[in-house]
Amino acid sequence: MKLMERKLMTPKEILKIENLKTYFDTWAGIVKAVDGVSLEVREGETLGLVGESGSGKSVTALSILRIVPRPGKILDGRIIYRGENLLEKTEDDLQKIRGKEIGYIFQDPATSLNPVFSIADQLTEVIRHHQNVTKKEALEKAIELLKLVEIADPEIKIWNFPHQLSGGMKQRIAVARALSCQPSLLLADEPTTNLDVTIQAQILKLMRSLKEKLGMSMILITHDMGVVAGVADRITVLYAGRVCETADTKTIFYRPRHPYTIALLTAVPSLALRKEKLTVIPGSIPNLIEPPTGCRFHPRCEYAEAACAKKIPPLVEIEHGHYVACIRWSEIDVESPLGAKANE
Amino acid sequence: MKKCEVSIMKRKKSAKLKLPVRNENKRSRGVSQWNIAWRRFRRNKAALVGALIVGFIIFLAAFDALIAPFPPNATPGFYTGEARIPPSLKYLFGTDYIGHDVFSQVVYGARAALFVGFGSAAIAMSLALLVGIISGYYGGFIDNILMRITEVFLVIPFLLILLVFLKVITTIAPSGVGGLSTVMIMIGLFSWASNARIIRGEVLRVKESEFIEASKALGASKRRIMFRHIFPNVLHIIIVLTTLMIATAILVEAAVSFLGFGDPAAITWGQQLQKANEAVKEAWWEGVFPGLFITLLVLGFSLLGNGLRDALDPRLRE
Amino acid sequence: MLRYVIRRIIYLIPLFFGVLIIVFVASRIAGDPVRLMTVMNPRITDAARQNLAAYYGLDKPLYYQFIIFLSQLFQGNLGNAYAIRGGTAVTTLIGDYAWLTFELQLAALFLSLLIAIPIGVISAEKQYSKLDVSMTTTSLVGTCIPIFYMGIIAIIIFSYFLGWFPHGGAHSILPENYPFGSYELDGLWHMVLPTAILTFATLAPVVLLVRSSMLEVLRQDYILAARASGLSERSVVYKHALKNTLIPVVTYVGLYFGAMLAGAPVTETVFNWPGVGRLFVEAVKHLDFPVIMGITVFITIMTLVANLITDITYGYIDPRIRVE
Numbered sequence: 002m003k004l005m006e007r008k009l010m011t012p013k014e015i016l017k018i019e020n021l022k023t024y025f026d027t028w029a030g031i032v033k034a035v036d037g038v039s040l041e042v043r044e045g046e047t048l049g050l051v052g053e054s055g056s057g058k059s060v061t062a063l064s065i066l067r068i069v070p071r072p073g074k075i076l077d078g079r080i081i082y083r084g085e086n087l088l089e090k091t092e093d094d095l096q097k098i099r100g101k102e103i104g105y106i107f108q109d110p111a112t113s114l115n116p117v118f119s120i121a122d123q124l125t126e127v128i129r130h131h132q133n134v135t136k137k138e139a140l141e142k143a144i145e146l147l148k149l150v151e152i153a154d155p156e157i158k159i160w161n162f163p164h165q166l167s168g169g170m171k172q173r174i175a176v177a178r179a180l181s182c183q184p185s186l187l188l189a190d191e192p193t194t195n196l197d198v199t200i201q202a203q204i205l206k207l208m209r210s211l212k213e214k215l216g217m218s219m220i221l222i223t224h225d226m227g228v229v230a231g232v233a234d235r236i237t238v239l240y241a242g243r244v245c246e247t248a249d250t251k252t253i254f255y256r257p258r259h260p261y262t263i264a265l266l267t268a269v270p271s272l273a274l275r276k277e278k279l280t281v282i283p284g285s286i287p288n289l290i291e292p293p294t295g296c297r298f299h300p301r302c303e304y305a306e307a308a309c310a311k312k313i314p315p316l317v318e319i320e321h322g323h324y325v326a327c328i329r330w331s332e333i334d335v336e337s338p339l340g341a342k343a344n345e
Numbered sequence: 346m347k348k349c350e351v352s353i354m355k356r357k358k359s360a361k362l363k364l365p366v367r368n369e370n371k372r373s374r375g376v377s378q379w380n381i382a383w384r385r386f387r388r389n390k391a392a393l394v395g396a397l398i399v400g401f402i403i404f405l406a407a408f409d410a411l412i413a414p415f416p417p418n419a420t421p422g423f424y425t426g427e428a429r430i431p432p433s434l435k436y437l438f439g440t441d442y443i444g445h446d447v448f449s450q451v452v453y454g455a456r457a458a459l460f461v462g463f464g465s466a467a468i469a470m471s472l473a474l475l476v477g478i479i480s481g482y483y484g485g486f487i488d489n490i491l492m493r494i495t496e497v498f499l500v501i502p503f504l505l506i507l508l509v510f511l512k513v514i515t516t517i518a519p520s521g522v523g524g525l526s527t528v529m530i531m532i533g534l535f536s537w538a539s540n541a542r543i544i545r546g547e548v549l550r551v552k553e554s555e556f557i558e559a560s561k562a563l564g565a566s567k568r569r570i571m572f573r574h575i576f577p578n579v580l581h582i583i584i585v586l587t588t589l590m591i592a593t594a595i596l597v598e599a600a601v602s603f604l605g606f607g608d609p610a611a612i613t614w615g616q617q618l619q620k621a622n623e624a625v626k627e628a629w630w631e632g633v634f635p636g637l638f639i640t641l642l643v644l645g646f647s648l649l650g651n652g653l654r655d656a657l658d659p660r661l662r663e
Numbered sequence: 664m665l666r667y668v669i670r671r672i673i674y675l676i677p678l679f680f681g682v683l684i685i686v687f688v689a690s691r692i693a694g695d696p697v698r699l700m701t702v703m704n705p706r707i708t709d710a711a712r713q714n715l716a717a718y719y720g721l722d723k724p725l726y727y728q729f730i731i732f733l734s735q736l737f738q739g740n741l742g743n744a745y746a747i748r749g750g751t752a753v754t755t756l757i758g759d760y761a762w763l764t765f766e767l768q769l770a771a772l773f774l775s776l777l778i779a780i781p782i783g784v785i786s787a788e789k790q791y792s793k794l795d796v797s798m799t800t801t802s803l804v805g806t807c808i809p810i811f812y813m814g815i816i817a818i819i820i821f822s823y824f825l826g827w828f829p830h831g832g833a834h835s836i837l838p839e840n841y842p843f844g845s846y847e848l849d850g851l852w853h854m855v856l857p858t859a860i861l862t863f864a865t866l867a868p869v870v871l872l873v874r875s876s877m878l879e880v881l882r883q884d885y886i887l888a889a890r891a892s893g894l895s896e897r898s899v900v901y902k903h904a905l906k907n908t909l910i911p912v913v914t915y916v917g918l919y920f921g922a923m924l925a926g927a928p929v930t931e932t933v934f935n936w937p938g939v940g941r942l943f944v945e946a947v948k949h950l951d952f953p954v955i956m957g958i959t960v961f962i963t964i965m966t967l968v969a970n971l972i973t974d975i976t977y978g979y980i981d982p983r984i985r986v987e
Binding site for chain 3: 493494496497499500501502503504505506508509512513516539592596599600603604605606618621622625626629632633636639640643644647648651
């Protein structure tokens with residue numbers, strides 16, 4: 002952790018999260034959803050935030066905007082956006098940042114749009130909240146946005162209600178809403194998971210082109226390694242509320258060092274590898290109320306040893322820009338599961 | 346650096362509850378739906394209070410002869426000039442205009458309340474189940490017809506028709522026929538409609554869910570699907586609706602008796618309120634106590650019903 | 664939207680006839696009306712009975728009677744009372760008493776919505792707070808207290824014990840008793856207690872419904888999305904959440920209004936309020952069929968109108984319904 006602090010502070014950083022802890026106080030106990038997560042996003046780059054369900058990815062993103070639903074509470078850490086700690090800001094200040102500086106795209110387009118208001122209403126509302134424009138101007142801007150996300154006949158479609166549109170279109174509108182005030186940072190929470198595969202590809206292509214056009218930074222949250230491969234510049238792998246490994250995309254895919262990262266890569270069915278059986282990571286997601294001691298992955302890890310259960314492995318920078326939280330990283334087999342493609 | 350408070354750690358219950366999947370080795374312990382529901386129910390204080398109240402009234406009804414100091418409809422105050430006196434040690438709730446001990450009468454009224462409550466609910470729910478399941482499951486033409494009929498019953502002014510029927514039956518039938526049973530049956534016959542709609546909704550919801558598709562794909566017959574899959578899933582809502590229906594039935598019987606259309610021979614709290622209405626100015630105790638018990642019993646079943654609903658709802662996340 | 668409204672109206676017509684048929688058949692099957700009418704009179708001869716039957720058209724087959732009934736209905740003729748009020752036309756009777764019933768019911772409905780919705784919303788916003796717990800408990804208990812009991816208690820406390828309000832009726836019998844000598848004020852003075860009770864009874868379930876509906880809505884993704892867009896909390900709750908919250912409430916109120924009307928006999932009896940409810944009770948006690956049928960038809964029509972208004976409002980709030 003200290004290594005990160007010393008080396009960083011690159012002026013190009015737009016967001017830095019330090020040791021974030023967000024817990025949920027439920028009837029069954031305290032769920033430690035995010036338990037010491039640190040990451041950073043540089044200007045103009047896309048950070049892929051990868052992990053299984055329950056790894057804390059969404060909660061991290063919600064914590065950035067401080068809209069974690071009850072009974073969640075942010076207990077520790079710093080979230081530094083453009084040099085200021087968001088956790089110290091007032092609600093009024095935050096409302097100026099949400100939607101304007103930082104945009105958010107939700108996972109399920111069917112539920113993230115209000116069913117009783119038209120698209121026009123929902124888009125212009127956000128625009129007029131953050132910008133001082135007339136109703137007419139806001140409407141024009143909204144139609145421009147729909148064109149930007151490649152929706153046909155925007156002047157007509159804008160008056161539709163969410164239930165009249167397909168899943169793909171709804172998600173495009175969600176993207177439009179997130180981008181409506183030209184945010185510098187976009188948080189995309191599994192934007193393609195609930196869509197058909199073909200639509201997925203379209204939306205990803207759209208997001209890539211928008212990112213280039215508008216020069217935004219983005220955190221793309223997903224559990225799908227295939228999705229990040231094409232879009233992300235750097236990847237942070239999360240497991241059970243903690244960071245396992247952070248590096249640029251190529252390094253993660255071809256020179257992974259954390260057993261969990263390797264397991265994730267191995268589990269991806271790939272035509273190139275032609276395995277007969279699907280590899281499965283043994284065991285299941287840990288209980289976040291009583292998580293395993295020390296390294297949270299150790300019960301399922303094939304490299305685990307006694308020391309792994311005793312101490313939380315620190316996030317160590319093993320080479321420039323490549324951080325791993327595993328005490329045995331140096332012993333781990335370097336050859337990537339992707340085999341022969343390592344040098345492409 | 347400002348640390349957010351860790352005050353949430355002070356929650357009392359967190360450590361004590363055991364989660365089923367505590368760690369992988371203990372996963373084999375049974376976590377059936379009923380287990381979870383029972384646990385949730387136990388935690389719900391309001392539901393427990395409801396159960397306690399209902400239990401208490403049932404106890405009163407079961408042992409009414411032992412608890413009440415005087416026999417049913419006895420008028421101990423009449424001869425000793427103690428009619429219409431306020432509550433005292435001898436007459437806990439006072440006496441009414443003719444010398445009945447209000448306390449005894451109230452205790453005896455418990456039985457009638459429970460009788461009408463359970464009876465009406467049984468009839469209404471049976472009809473609702475029949476209509477709801479058939480309508481929901483078969484759909485199409487049958488569904489249409491049944492739903493139209495249901496809507497007609499929903500639009501009919503319930504209380505008005507009830508009063509008419511009761512009056513007519515008590516007039517033409519030789520005295521003593523049924524009496525309270527008639528009231529009970531009538532209430533049941535007119536209360537099934539809204540629950541039928543709800544049940545039908547649940548059946549439809551279950552029908553569309555994917556595991557029914559899976560079951561069909563495996564070749565199960567229609568009837569088998571209906572009983573083994575749909576029915577258990579609708580069961581939870583049936584339990585809740587029945588409990589709430591009992592509460593409603595008790596209120597209706599009270600209203601009907603209060604208006605004077607109940608069975609004059611039966612001892613019910615509604616009847617007592619009817620007589621008390623004329624005496625409200627001089628003898629508040631005549632009306633206050635029976636009414637209190639009606640409220641109490643209805644509250645008991647309401648709390649119980651709501652508690653059951655919270656405990657049994659499969660969609661409620663922990 | 665207009666198409667939707669017309670569709671709903673067309674839909675309600677067969678419903679209306681269905682109800683008419685059931686009520687009509689029920690009231691005839693329930694027993695030979697002539698016998699019922701004359702059951703108090705043991706000396707009546709068969710010939711006299713037959714005359715009565717012929718006079719009221721009761722000796723014709725059932726469907727024929729029904730057709731006559733319908734045709735008269737459409738001419739606005741509901742017949743005359745048999746046994747009460749000296750045989751006045753039913754329509755006149757209803758006309759005289761209906762307004763008083765409506766006065767009470769509508770005032771109570773309006774007030775209860777005015778009070779219940781804000782309370783429900785605030786309770787949901789501040790879930791588990793002292794305010795929430797007390798409001799919810801009070802409302803829950805309120806749904807369990809029989810209206811007539813509430814009325815009796817209110818009369819005991821506010822009328823007999825404190826002497827603030829009259830214990831019944833719509834107006835004082837003696838003009839000397841009018842407050843400040845005003846007839847209108849006297850009417851209002853008499854309205855306070857019954858309206859207050861009816862309002863409380865109506866708002867209790869609505870508070871609970873608004874609260875639970877709001878809680879459900881606040882859990883939805885689109886509310887989180889609204890927050891993520893930077894909208895103020897007030898906007899999120901009162902614009903985005905409220906509209907969705909009111910959808911089940913509208914449905915409920917629509918259904919409930921019919922129940923409220925049907926419950927008029929009870930409230931009006933407790934407070935001796937001269938409305939159609941009290942009239943109905945009297946009519947049933949005397950088995951006066953024209954009046955019974957007349958009031959039933961009247962209340963059914965009102966219920967259907969309420970349903971229609973509910974459907975229209977519902978279609979206005981929830982766009983998903985309009986496209987069926």
